[in-house]
Amino acid sequence: MAKDTAASLQNDVIYSIFVRNHTKEGTFRSVIPDLPRIRALGVDVIWLMPIHPIGEVNRKGSLGSPYAIKDYRGINPEYGTMEDFRALVDAIHEHGMKVIIDVVYNHTSPDAVLKSQHPEYYYRKPDGSFGNHVGDWTDIIDLDYSNQALWKYQIDTLKMWASIVDGFRCDVASFVPLAFWKKARKAVAAINPNCIWLAESVSQSFAEAFYETGVQSVRDRELFEAFDIEYEYDIHEAMEQYLHGETTIGHYLALTNLEEYLYEPNYNKLRFLENHDQPRIASRVKSTEDMKNLLALIYFLKGTALLYAGQEGSYKKQTSLFDKDLISFDQGEDLSSWIQMLGRIKKSYLEPEDRYFAEWNNKKDIVVLSRRGIRHKVGIFSLKSQKGKVHVPLTDGKYKNLLTGKEMTVANGQVTCNGKPMILVKP
Numbered sequence: 001m002a003k004d005t006a007a008s009l010q011n012d013v014i015y016s017i018f019v020r021n022h023t024k025e026g027t028f029r030s031v032i033p034d035l036p037r038i039r040a041l042g043v044d045v046i047w048l049m050p051i052h053p054i055g056e057v058n059r060k061g062s063l064g065s066p067y068a069i070k071d072y073r074g075i076n077p078e079y080g081t082m083e084d085f086r087a088l089v090d091a092i093h094e095h096g097m098k099v100i101i102d103v104v105y106n107h108t109s110p111d112a113v114l115k116s117q118h119p120e121y122y123y124r125k126p127d128g129s130f131g132n133h134v135g136d137w138t139d140i141i142d143l144d145y146s147n148q149a150l151w152k153y154q155i156d157t158l159k160m161w162a163s164i165v166d167g168f169r170c171d172v173a174s175f176v177p178l179a180f181w182k183k184a185r186k187a188v189a190a191i192n193p194n195c196i197w198l199a200e201s202v203s204q205s206f207a208e209a210f211y212e213t214g215v216q217s218v219r220d221r222e223l224f225e226a227f228d229i230e231y232e233y234d235i236h237e238a239m240e241q242y243l244h245g246e247t248t249i250g251h252y253l254a255l256t257n258l259e260e261y262l263y264e265p266n267y268n269k270l271r272f273l274e275n276h277d278q279p280r281i282a283s284r285v286k287s288t289e290d291m292k293n294l295l296a297l298i299y300f301l302k303g304t305a306l307l308y309a310g311q312e313g314s315y316k317k318q319t320s321l322f323d324k325d326l327i328s329f330d331q332g333e334d335l336s337s338w339i340q341m342l343g344r345i346k347k348s349y350l351e352p353e354d355r356y357f358a359e360w361n362n363k364k365d366i367v368v369l370s371r372r373g374i375r376h377k378v379g380i381f382s383l384k385s386q387k388g389k390v391h392v393p394l395t396d397g398k399y400k401n402l403l404t405g406k407e408m409t410v411a412n413g414q415v416t417c418n419g420k421p422m423i424l425v426k427p
Helices: 007-011 028-040 082-094 113-117 148-162 178-189 204-211 236-243 249-262 288-300 336-349
Strands: 013-017 045-048 098-103 167-170 196-199 229-231 305-308 355-361 366-372 376-382 388-391 397-401 407-410 414-417 422-425
Touching (some): 028 082, 288 376
Parallel strands (some): 013 305, 045 098
Antiparallel strands (some): 376 422
């Protein structure tokens, strides 16, 4: 882990906003009235997906992907002006939250300002033309970090934004050299010593696909030298397979146990059920109770929790990155109060220093997670809302269920699960 990573980040909740689709207006200022509601969810950090101008060459859809950036130092005029952006940042701060912005440093749009000014900063295909290593990313071209002058430009850009925002979510960070990120972190610390660094690391299958093109990805353990938080993509494919019915929940949980011994004690993985690259969880589960169990599981795991705007309203549609596709916050079950409670428990009871261990019953899809710190906390999550007796690593006696406030009895090492999630602690 980065030596100055704040342990408190483990108990934070990040809320992801795609400005274009968050409101009818799709502007920075139109997000401001929604901030009190977002803060009430227990959100600590707002992550704004890319705020920069979007390229026009090879644009996908009518408006283009925000990840095909034309100017790293500019503001997307569809969202407003720099003054409008600063007004949103100020409002986020006034509501007691921090703001991080997307940093997309692996590639730019083909018509980027940087390409016209410094074509030598770009990767070239064997025939000498500009291109990228991922065939279906047809709206971008890759940068070439063997050019040290590119490092200076990118770091100067980060320093500029670090004087305004509180941190960065770094897109496909695994494909940018680790040495660059370490140098960037050190330089930015002079501007903002409390800067938050979140890495979108990559899954094994994605890294393998890149390897076939001659590109090697930075390993997750190495990325922690420069970043405070990493995506849990090292194990998330197992969760995807479980949701598809291709494996058991035990496969995923065994990997969470492995993380506990693989990484440094203060490791921080971003825990999520959905994001802008993944299907909405509400479209993948059968009932609200199943979704509540999954949410409680994600919040109980060690690491920062991520909410994708609309998740609190059980929104089912995967939002388009390329066109106007307004999110609805009221088409499904409202989980706001549930998310608020999970956030309070995360902040009040779960300690970054906890020792974590998972057990499970694959036949009933019931999960038992143990976190031992100053207090022993045990979470029981019935992912298919099944009922029954569950073995728990607790001595017999009375325990408080933090999710209901009611007393539960552990007898003969077992507790009765009614299909709803439980988090047990000694009263």
